[in-house]
Amino acid sequence: MVTISAKPYDFELQPGKAALLIIDMQRDFIEPGGFGAMLGNDVTQLERTIAPLKALLAAARAAGMLVMHTREGHKPDLSDLHEAKRVRGKGSTTIGDEGPMGRILIIGEPGHDIIPDLYPIAGEPVIDKPGKGAFYATELQDLVDQHGLTQLIVCGVTTEVCVHTTVREANDRGMECLVLSDCTGSYFSEFHETALRMIAAQGGIFGWVGDSPGVIAALAAPAEPEAIS
Ligand code: C5J
Numbered sequence: 001m002v003t004i005s006a007k008p009y010d011f012e013l014q015p016g017k018a019a020l021l022i023i024d025m026q027r028d029f030i031e032p033g034g035f036g037a038m039l040g041n042d043v044t045q046l047e048r049t050i051a052p053l054k055a056l057l058a059a060a061r062a063a064g065m066l067v068m069h070t071r072e073g074h075k076p077d078l079s080d081l082h083e084a085k086r087v088r089g090k091g092s093t094t095i096g097d098e099g100p101m102g103r104i105l106i107i108g109e110p111g112h113d114i115i116p117d118l119y120p121i122a123g124e125p126v127i128d129k130p131g132k133g134a135f136y137a138t139e140l141q142d143l144v145d146q147h148g149l150t151q152l153i154v155c156g157v158t159t160e161v162c163v164h165t166t167v168r169e170a171n172d173r174g175m176e177c178l179v180l181s182d183c184t185g186s187y188f189s190e191f192h193e194t195a196l197r198m199i200a201a202q203g204g205i206f207g208w209v210g211d212s213p214g215v216i217a218a219l220a221a222p223a224e225p226e227a228i229s
Contacts, residue, residue: 004210020067020068020153021166029072043187046157046187048182049155133165153178171207
């Protein structure tokens with residue numbers, strides 16, 4: 001076990017049972033000129049997550065920690081897109097339509113892909129999710145079971161939408177989530193701050209909030225042996 005400073009209290013990392021889960025660091029959400037920007041969002045709010053996430057990703061890989069990535073999107077035939085999601089917002093251009101980086105949120109299109117700085121490497125599961133939560137209609141629970149995971153270090157965008165939904169899903173499945181403040185981001189800074197407070201409130205009702213330097217230091221530290229009872 002390795003102790004990481006976090007809110008509301010220290011997080012006890014169990015290296016063999018923890019994975020890094022990076023949510024939706026996709027070009028369409030993050031890059032200027034993507035779908036997120038087209039909707040009028042300030043994508044520069046998300047930029048600050050990239051450098052710390054890059055360092056964390058390198059540290060997790062070096063430590064041999066399982067890294068999983070998610071991408072929000074849909075099949076080209078839209079068979080996994082609920083009509084309610086397709087029409088939400090009453091936009092003139094919506095999911096599946098031609099956007100600035102290919103068809104919007106469609107698997108295989110340039111905008112749907114993960115940004116080059118954080119690109120997955122061989123062996124890292126990439127989970128395509130049609131919803132906001134990473135457990136809904138995906139193979140994530142199978143991966144959790146297969147790898148014997150009990151903890152997730154959760155990063156990515158956006159804090160109050162896909163990160164929060166995933167943390168809530170994981171929490172209800174009995175998992176411990178450590179969410180990193182510098183590696184998560186929102187188009188709205190006040191939503192980011194409040195979403196993180198909500199996670200750690202009431203004794204950690206959804207999980208813990210820490211930061212990447214704490215995790216990177218923990219990954220570099222020799223693990224203390226478990227006490228034998
Ligand atoms: C959104 C996400 N914001 N990844 N998706 O629609 O949070």
